[in-house]
Amino acid sequence: MGIFDQVPGFDSLPPGWGGSGASEPAQGGEALPVRASGGRVATSDFSVRELLVVEQAGFRALGLCLGNSIWKVQANTQFRNTSYELTDLTGAMYGAREKAVEIMREEAEQLGADGIVGTRLEISQLADSGMLEFRAFGTAIVHAEGHPGYRRPDGRPFTSDLSGQDFALALRSGRRPLDLVLGCCVQHIPRRSLMTTLKQAMQCVELDLFTQAYYTAREHAMERMSAHAAEVGANEIIGTTLREESHVWGDHIVEFLAVGTAMYDTGKPDPEFRIDPTFTLTLDD
Secondary structure, eight states: OOOOTSTTTTSSTTTOOTTOOOOOOTSSSSSSOSSOOGGGOOOOOOOHHHHHHHHTTTEEEEEEEEEEEEEEOOOOOOOOSSSSSSSHHHEEEEEEHHHHHHHHHHHHHHHSSEEEEEEEEEEESSSSSSEEEEEEEEEEEEEEOGGGGGOTTTOOOOOOOOOHHHHHHHTTTTEEEEEEEEEEEEEOOOOOHHHHHHHHTTTOOOOOOHHHHHHHHHHHHHHHHHHHHHHOOSSSEEEEEEEHHHHHHHHTTEEEEEEEEEEEEEEEOTTTTTOOOOOOOOOOO
């Protein structure tokens, strides 16, 4: 008995929805592709709108891929009240994220994907105050007709934090995603001396040391993200986001993170590629 056998209105089921779980031939003798390769059920974190746009662009979802890495990231501060980079922490934050993204990419390779879209990077604190779990996950996609030109130049799947809609629009404009690129800098932010704190009490003044520390750290993060993009052969980065987070280190140690998608702009928009417009009217207040 199928799961819909007792549900009113499901007397006549679409092909492939029978109790056997196998696809039945559609009209014309073609079997509907209701499952991913290998008989797996295709999973994704796409919205319905994203799924339809990605399919209209000629791709199909293969599965939700996940990578993670758990690190202990302990801050070893120096006894000086100046602004400086904690290079050990910067390296650890890089290594942890790269490990998570690489595991996610390997899962996509096992599925035969051309790339991953909608990649998200997350961090959560575990029970130990110095332990962080780094996660990367996104939806693996493949060109429906097997076109080989959408992978990276080295033949591996691309990664991207573009949404399904943005991915399709980028293709239409002649752009190809290459890699999710990032840059980070963990910076020690100096404390004000007691005398300075008392002098600035009840005043509206710029905190010059803080301004310079934040500016320098963001610049380092942006420069490193740009260098990452250059390494993979990109000529532009789109969708860049900047984040600051203290994680488990307290107020005066901050990680500055820059993330975006490295793209290669071919300069040749596809005149035949189009996405049918859809009118959406929200009913929210």
